[in-house]
Amino acid sequence: xxxxxxxxxxxxxxxxxAVKDVNLQINDKEFMVFVGPSxxxxxxTLRMVAGLESxxxxxxxxxxxxxxxxxxxxxxxxxxxxxxxxxxxxxxxDNMAFGLKMRKFDxxxxxxxxxxxxxxxxxxPLLKRKPRQLSGGQRQRVALGRAxxxxxxVFLFDExxxxxxxxxxxxMRVELKKLHNRLGTTAIYVxxxxxxxxxxxxxxxxxxxxxxxxxxxxxxxxNRPANRFVAGFIGSPAMNFLPVTLADTDxxxxxxxxxxxxxxxxAMAGRLRGHTGKAVLxxxxxxxxxxxxxxxxxxxTFEATVEVTEQLGSEILLDLTAGPAPMVASVEPTVxxxxxxxxxxxxxxxxxxxxxxxxxxxx
Amino acid sequence: xxxxxxxxxxxxxxxxxxxPRNRLLEDERWLAFTLLMPTAILLGLFIAxxxxxxxxxxxxxxxxxxxxxxxxxxxxxxxxxxxxFRTAVWNTFWYTAVxxxxxxxxxxWLALLLNRHFKGKAYIRAAIxxxxxxxxxxxxxAWKWMFDPTFSVINWALFKVGLISARINWLGDPDLAMxxxxxxNVWRAVPFFAISLLAGLQTISPELQEAxxxxxxRPWQRFWYVTWPLLLPVTMVVVLFSVIQTFADFQLVYxxxxxxxxxxxxxxxxxxYQIGIGTGLLSEGAAISLAMFPFLLLIVVVQxxxxxxxxxx
Numbered sequence: 001x002x003x004x005x006x007x008x009x010x011x012x013x014x015x016x017x018a019v020k021d022v023n024l025q026i027n028d029k030e031f032m033v034f035v036g037p038s039x040x041x042x043x044x045t046l047r048m049v050a051g052l053e054s055x056x057x058x059x060x061x062x063x064x065x066x067x068x069x070x071x072x073x074x075x076x077x078x079x080x081x082x083x084x085x086x087x088x089x090x091x092x093x094d095n096m097a098f099g100l101k102m103r104k105f106d107x108x109x110x111x112x113x114x115x116x117x118x119x120x121x122x123x124x125p126l127l128k129r130k131p132r133q134l135s136g137g138q139r140q141r142v143a144l145g146r147a148x149x150x151x152x153x154v155f156l157f158d159e160x161x162x163x164x165x166x167x168x169x170x171x172m173r174v175e176l177k178k179l180h181n182r183l184g185t186t187a188i189y190v191x192x193x194x195x196x197x198x199x200x201x202x203x204x205x206x207x208x209x210x211x212x213x214x215x216x217x218x219x220x221x222x223n224r225p226a227n228r229f230v231a232g233f234i235g236s237p238a239m240n241f242l243p244v245t246l247a248d249t250d251x252x253x254x255x256x257x258x259x260x261x262x263x264x265x266x267a268m269a270g271r272l273r274g275h276t277g278k279a280v281l282x283x284x285x286x287x288x289x290x291x292x293x294x295x296x297x298x299x300x301t302f303e304a305t306v307e308v309t310e311q312l313g314s315e316i317l318l319d320l321t322a323g324p325a326p327m328v329a330s331v332e333p334t335v336x337x338x339x340x341x342x343x344x345x346x347x348x349x350x351x352x353x354x355x356x357x358x359x360x361x362x363x
Numbered sequence: 364x365x366x367x368x369x370x371x372x373x374x375x376x377x378x379x380x381x382x383p384r385n386r387l388l389e390d391e392r393w394l395a396f397t398l399l400m401p402t403a404i405l406l407g408l409f410i411a412x413x414x415x416x417x418x419x420x421x422x423x424x425x426x427x428x429x430x431x432x433x434x435x436x437x438x439x440x441x442x443x444x445x446x447x448f449r450t451a452v453w454n455t456f457w458y459t460a461v462x463x464x465x466x467x468x469x470x471x472w473l474a475l476l477l478n479r480h481f482k483g484k485a486y487i488r489a490a491i492x493x494x495x496x497x498x499x500x501x502x503x504x505a506w507k508w509m510f511d512p513t514f515s516v517i518n519w520a521l522f523k524v525g526l527i528s529a530r531i532n533w534l535g536d537p538d539l540a541m542x543x544x545x546x547x548n549v550w551r552a553v554p555f556f557a558i559s560l561l562a563g564l565q566t567i568s569p570e571l572q573e574a575x576x577x578x579x580x581r582p583w584q585r586f587w588y589v590t591w592p593l594l595l596p597v598t599m600v601v602v603l604f605s606v607i608q609t610f611a612d613f614q615l616v617y618x619x620x621x622x623x624x625x626x627x628x629x630x631x632x633x634x635x636y637q638i639g640i641g642t643g644l645l646s647e648g649a650a651i652s653l654a655m656f657p658f659l660l661l662i663v664v665v666q667x668x669x670x671x672x673x674x675x676x
Contacts, residue, residue, distance in 0.1 A: 051576075051577075071576065072576045073576060073577065077577065079577050083568065083570055085574040089593060098575070098578050098580075099578035102578055102580045103579045146574075150578075
């Protein structure tokens with residue numbers, strides 16, 4: 001049982017206010033992912049939970065105990081670092097055993113726990129090697145092993161996969177997920193990769209400029225982003241944003257762009273009424289766009305010119321312009337579009353997003 | 364047909380690029396020889412020849428102005444029975460051992476402090492090097508003045524504080540004189556240790572300290588299990604350099620005490636100088652100098668073997 005609570009957490013480095021009033025509750029057995037661009041404060045927040053960074057104001061609680069003043073060793077946490085931070089002069093076995101030795105476990109217990117972790121991670125044959133004799137993926141496993149032998153209350157991961165090549169990263173991601181399912185230890189995972197965040201997290205915290213933008217399950221962030229930043233950050237390729245004006249014509253609401261005009265679905269109209277006559281941002285994900293088959297109502301279609309086509313095999317990414325507005329559409333691989341073609345695109349009206357252009361909040 | 368064409372082409376090729384029959388440097392052996400020549404001449408002229416000359420001198424009865432004859436190991440037999448030489452040998456070992464321990468201790472301590480983040484770090488680090496930058500003879504003269512029986516600022520300070528009531532004759536007492544030159548040597552070399560070890564410390568990732576802290580290691584355990592083993596190769600090289608330099612030290616003792624009082628602070632080098640140049644017994648001085656060689660060789664070999672073991676671990 002371990003839950004982590006963060007209350008009004010702040011961190012200032014001289015001039016820089018790196019973490020601003022962060023409030024979070026990470027439940028027992030939960031896999032929580034902090035995601036955001038570099039410098040958003042996610043790693044600093046993690047390091048404050050670890051005790052590696054002093055807390056400017058606010059509180060961190062592990063199991064209802066304020067740990068602000070506790071040194072890292074007394075917080076019962078384990079951390080996996082981006083560069084693995086394996087002790088280069090110690091064997092794999094000694095690396096994994098170090099934390100247990102420091103905590104004065106007896107030799108038999110240490111041997112048993114290290115063997116257990118080595119079996120889980122499939123690194124049994126490597127125990128006698130030195131870190132420099134291992135590949136990146138193997139080092140990563142040893143770093144994980146060092147964390148799990150201690151049976152800590154909380155795992156902290158600081159971008160653990162970012163030094164691996166793309167293929168290995170996908171593989172380790174799956175293994176991390178399996179490991180968490182098996183051990184069920186509460187985990188906080190920091191990454192700048194939204195795919196890792198979506199696939200690993202039970203819940204995801206999106207941060208920017210030291211502020212929490214949104215907290216929620218991966219699909220919640222994807223389907224109902226709280227603001228333009230979250231909408232653009234989650235999902236790949238990123239959501240398209242089209243500046244439009246909301247206009248009331250003949251009693252119905254239209255989103256009017258420079259060279260197109262679409263009708264938001266009736267379900268949204270109520271929320272949008274208040275913004276009539278104002279400039280807003282229309283958000284459409286590339287995967288919610290398709291080439292019209294003629295059966296789509298004219299209200300939900302518009303014309304665009306193909307600028308670039310990217311063949312991915314399973315889909316085609318079209319870079320288009322609708323008037324001055326650039327956008328990306330992910331369409332069926334059967335579409336035969338060439339550069340310069342003018343296409344009529346249809347969007348899925350249920351998956352339209354609208355953002356206030358001033359506050360960038362979702363409407 | 365095809366073969367004939369290839370043969371013709373090869374012939375043509377040969378005509379265009381004639382084989383270098385008379386070009387000596389095209390031969391790798393000659394090229395290597397030529398390239399190595401300047402180094403070989405320099406090493407031979409300035410290291411091998413003086414060394415050889417020193418050996419020959421030590422086996423002769425040369426004095427200043429007198430060529431002398433070959434006398435075999437007579438000079439070595441003579442210094443073996445020379446009580447001052449024995450004192451000098453003992454002094455050299457004692458001087459080297461004690462200063463190395465203190466230099467390493469203070470140097471490491473200073474390096475660990477300087478490895479932290481604080482304001483004006485760069486200036487302090489630069490300032491630390493000052494004792495090392497000043498010419499040894501100059502700084503040693505300053506120290507000599509501080510240890511002067513009449514004008515000693517150290518005596519003055521101790522007297523004002525009330526710790527002593529009579530003057531201490533720092534350089535006049537055999538034990539105090541040895542302690543004094545040890546202090547000056549440590550003072551002069553600590554910066555070298557501190558900066559070298561600091562460079563070593565900076566190659567150790569701070570993440571390792573953090574990992575160890577999370578693993579439950581207390582500060583001194585982090586030092587002992589993580590920092591120290593990783594710093595060991597650098598430490599060994601620094602100690603090796605320092606030992607060689609200290610073992611063959613000359614300037615400091617020559618300026619401070621001249622080997623006195625009553626030959627109590629002679630080292631190999633100062634005694635060799637006194638006998639060889641001061642007294643003019645060139646051959647005996649050479650023998651004393653050479654007697655240093657086997658000791659130094661042993662120390663260097665042992666340390667190099669140890670360094671190799673540490674590095675391949």
